[in-house]
Amino acid sequence: MTILSIDTSCDETAVAVTDGNRVLSNIIWSQALLHSKWGGVVPSLAKRAHQERLPWVVSKAVHDSRLTINEIDAIAATIGPGLAIALEVGIAKAKELALKWHKPLIPVNHLEGHILSPLAWSTISNQQLTINNLNFPFAALVVSGGHTELVLVKKIGEYQILVRTIDDALGEALDKAARMLGLGYPGGAVLEKLAKTGNPSTYKLPLPLLGRENQGKFSYSGLKTAFYRLTNEKSLTKQEIYDLAASFQNTSFEHLIRIVKKSVLSLRATLQTGRGNPEITDFLVGGGVASNIELRKRLRNLGKKFGLKIHFPYSKKLCTDNAAMIGLAGQWAFARGELKRTKEEIESIDRIPGLDFSLGLPLSRA
């Protein structure tokens, strides 16, 4: 089915057209520059920019898809999690389009989008991942600016959180570290670039939750505080900045990998004691930090060691916030009957800023 999807959950104005898993267009108008001088996303600025830019982004996505609006079967929109006043802009536009063009409207959870993003197909490649290639249950890792979650996917639409962060998300921690080094916002990608020139062992940072890897938690706030102490002492030379970037990235990834490894192994042990002996063999990774080459390398190494097939989205554009992943998740939400058809139903859709696996649609069944 063809879906026009909208995501305005944070600071990207994103619209896409998908046909099943195939991404026909994926337009993102980033607001990063607008927010950078404030060192983080300012909700009121985000709202205004979404309002100004969304009409153009919608027309561009439809134009680039080579479909007409009549050939589109449904509209999908992110209803959460995200910034309330930013989400509202995308939802209002989706309602307007659904009512004007008589299309059903599918409310989508942004996290389900990130989880399923490795299933997106490009228009050119034939070597694509399908759900038929995946062994259920499988594991999915979301590493973004707002979330760091390891999830068990029992089937599409049925999710259980295995591990989540008790404080900062990984992307948030990388952004804060980058800011302490004066690298601007968002800083994850810049930190990655500088870390390549740095020596990760020059500075010793404490590994979070060392010896407590089996507690089912990620944690980044202690690491951030330790990093603050290192960076706050004096003005830094270029080489010191490179080394600090490398140390922070190295320790934050080391923590992630340790916890993921422990959790997958204990999950395997638990599943094997049950009936049917299911084995975790597939591991999907999504979210902005999934575009980091060093993290990809470490996850692939972990995969090789423990017989896990690691799947990433096919492009960086599908890792960071985008609407193509919302269209993808939308098709399965549609199949589960989570669509709104009548005027009353469509108008009743509201944003759920704190939407989670335990609240609202569609992640409530875990």
Ligand code: KG4
């Ligand atoms: O998925 P995303 O666009 O937004 C949320 O849903 O939060 O993720 C944004 C996060 C930011 O923290 C950004 O610094 C981080 O992803 N990020 C990266 C890289 N590219 C984006 N972190 C590390 N390495 C990258 N190359």
Ligand code: ZN
């Ligand atoms: Zn996101």
